[in-house]
Amino acid sequence: MQSKSAPKQSSSASAILPLFEFSNVVNSSLDLKFILGTVLLTVMGKMLVSKGIVFLKRDQNVFEIVNAKGIDQSAIGQTLKIEKPPRGITQPERLAVSQQSWGYFFKEHHQKLLLPIVSQKRVVGLLSLGERLGGKKYSTAEKQLIESLVNLSASAIEKAVMIEQLKDVNRSLDRKYQELNTLFDLSKEFNVVMDAERVVRLLTFSLLGQVGVSRYAVCLNNDGSLKVVASRIDKQFDNAGVMQQLCVLTNPELIENLIRLKKFKQAAEELQRAGIVAVIPMKIQNQVKGAILLGEKLQGGGYSKVDLEFLYSLANLAIISIENARLFREAIEKQKLEDELAIAREIQKGLLPRTLPDIPQFQTAAINISSKQVGGDYYDALMVSPDEYVIAIGDVSGKGTPAALLMANVQASLRAFAPMGLSISDATSRINDLTCMNTGQDKFITFFWGRLNAKTREFCYVNAGHNPPFLLRANGSVERLEEGGIILGLMKTSIPYIESVVTLQSGDVIVMFTDGVSEAMNAQEQDFTEEKLEAVIKPIRTLIPDEIIKRIQIALEEHTRGNPQSDDITMLVLKAL
């Protein structure tokens, strides 16, 4: 300082006192704005200058305008890239050609003097001054005074800058802490919530709170395409094309970036029209299971990379819970379905006769293998008078408990009417009328039944739309028992059912079956067919009924080769001895 002081003793003494005062004021503050303002105004006041600018070094070679007097205030906040800032006082007008690019800025704003703010040999900022009133030149002594003032404030400026940075760091730490808290808060809650709807609602609240948006949509994957499950959006956007494109999104993205990609252009434009700014995919094992769409932040300022990363974690946390909730619900529904099927199977089993009645001079055998879904097949055989026996087979439309209950209904009416001495035709009409009363339009029953007189060997039957049983005569001919009428349950009887009588000779066999036999499918989706059934049973009609059924079963297994059974398989075989 001594060496730099002015040559004349008197002027130096008058200069020192204000310098001391200035140093006191500046160094007692930690407020950067205040310090910079004071420095600039003091220098401008002493030099009678109307324009001045203070820059702070923000980055390598990057200087930000933090205070400016006498020039357009919109310049504040602008940055200037200055390579090799001057080490001492310079005149911007005389800058070398290589420094023209940034030097131009000073010329434009009529800055005549530029000097660095140096603290501990490092440039921490710049200060520039415009023309003096009356166009007076800066004398050497005045330049020295300016340097002194600036140097006196340099350490205060640096200190204040550091405090500002610390505050920033502190705040971003606070924010990180807060983000972690949000994730923790949600994961804790998600763990105990097994309801996807509530998960989505909590997710929505956290999004709204964390990023301060009011326009959003949450989409979830539903059978391969995304569906909006919660939203507050002014304009419709969820057409199939948009949703399809969202499904292949790999990372959180801003719409403005997506628009530039050909693959997403169309969807991105549509979303932009709906006010969406950012898209966050929700992924599980690289599969997009959903997406969060967000509008503008209400506080202003776009989404930073950090924002997007945080939202991405939030999204993935939520989707796992949503997926878990879905799996949980599915498991419960599956269990419920299985319970219901178990009940249906129970009902069906209860309906089937435990043993077939012994019919003199006849042999019988029956089988029912219910499918997983329980198809509603039914067969029955009972004695109605000392010589008469009723034999029946049927198939109810539909599956599960409703089918089983309807079958129970038919069985009840069959067992009620069969011993009443009605003709088979009349009894069928009554069963049909009762069934019509008890069922809706969509339920019906194919039914074949008949009354066998063991003495006369006459079998009187009605076929109500059931697969016609095969009558294999001992002589090798084959007949189908088709006569009857319309299936049960469709409409009240208007045309009487036709009953037919066949007389069974020794060795004649009737094979009754349901469509679970003829339509048993192999892996190539080919039916077993009635033709094939006929071909199988023809050569084995001499066997006992039990054996006939076994052979048919073997033929079925050869056809289906382990392909899952989709319908009940039921057969009843009656053979005259």
Added chain:
Amino acid sequence: MSEFKINQRDGEGISVIDLKGYLDAHTATDLETAFQKLLNDKKYNIIVNCRDLSYISSAGLGVFMAYIEDVRKNNGDIKLSNMSPKVYNVFDLLGFPILYEIYKDEQEAIVKFKAKAKS
């Protein structure tokens, strides 16, 4: 566990909601229910007194966001008051002071509502 309580005081066209305890993802829906009820009852001048609020998570803040538009559309407002520094810090971090009027004391918020009603 975290306890959360909501109390509502109605008077002179203004409803004051007192929050107590932890407002987080677990309790956010309680506040939602309270706001929904206010809207159903067409009570749009709302002050949320945070004197006994010890913690707020972003899910809690989200509930304010979810309802503010509907309230303002009906010429009302949600004003906040009596926040502890800790709770205010969360509001501040997430930029809420720009979006909501936050007062030191409930009385100031009441005065604001009344001034508006007169004009």
